[in-house]
Amino acid sequence: MSGAQVERVWGRRHGVCRGCARTTWYFTYRQFDPHGAGVELERGRVVAVFTLWSPAGWQTVDRRLAIGDDTGQITLVEGPLRSVACKNYAALVLPSRGAVSAFYVVEGRLWGFGLTKRGAPVCR
Numbered sequence: 001m002s003g004a005q006v007e008r009v010w011g012r013r014h015g016v017c018r019g020c021a022r023t024t025w026y027f028t029y030r031q032f033d034p035h036g037a038g039v040e041l042e043r044g045r046v047v048a049v050f051t052l053w054s055p056a057g058w059q060t061v062d063r064r065l066a067i068g069d070d071t072g073q074i075t076l077v078e079g080p081l082r083s084v085a086c087k088n089y090a091a092l093v094l095p096s097r098g099a100v101s102a103f104y105v106v107e108g109r110l111w112g113f114g115l116t117k118r119g120a121p122v123c124r
Contacts, residue, residue, distance in 0.1 A: 001046045006039055026052060038124070047120045051104070051112035058113065065103070069110045074103050086123035093122055 003023070007014075010027050017024035020040070028036035035055040040048040051058060051067075059066035064077045074081065074092055081092040081103070089111060094101040095118065102114035102122040116122055 003041050003044050003046075006041075006046060010037075022047065028052065029055075040120075042120075046117075048114065048116040048124075050102070050114035050116075050124055054106075054111045060113070065110060067110055067112065071105055071108050071110075074105070074110060078103070084122055091122040 001009075003025075006025070013027075015026035015028065015031075017026065023041040025039045025041070026036065027039070028034065034053040036052045037055075038048075038050050038052050039046055040050075054067050056067060065074060071092075078092075078094055081094055084091040084093055084102075086104075089104050089106045091114070092103040092105060094103070098118060100116050100118055100120075100122060102116065103110055104112040104114060104124075114122060114124065
């Protein structure tokens with residue numbers, strides 16, 4: 001998607017990261033609330049979408065994984081995944097043909113989700 005397409009879907013009210021390597025927008029429930037979703041853009045196109053903090057109630061489309069599930073549930077649903085060490089958390093990565101799904105884990109629990117373009121970093 002282009003940035004304009006993201007704004008048509010999620011609106012133009014978003015925060016902008018000032019210190020990020022890529023253009024990064026934050027869509028939160030309320031201004032200054034840390035929960036919601038982030039989008040990274042490169043040359044005006046989305047290269048990553050990810051949860052911010054750990055928004056209660058978020059789950060996969062098929063509802064087999066939800067925020068707060070333990071790591072064992074991720075492995076049960078998705079099989080063994082490669083773990084990438086990020087700062088203060090781990091990303092369990094599931095590559096597919098055109099993208100990489102990331103399951104962000106803190107203290108053995110699913111903390112958030114990410115979807116990145118292949119080759120883009122999974123750590124936020």
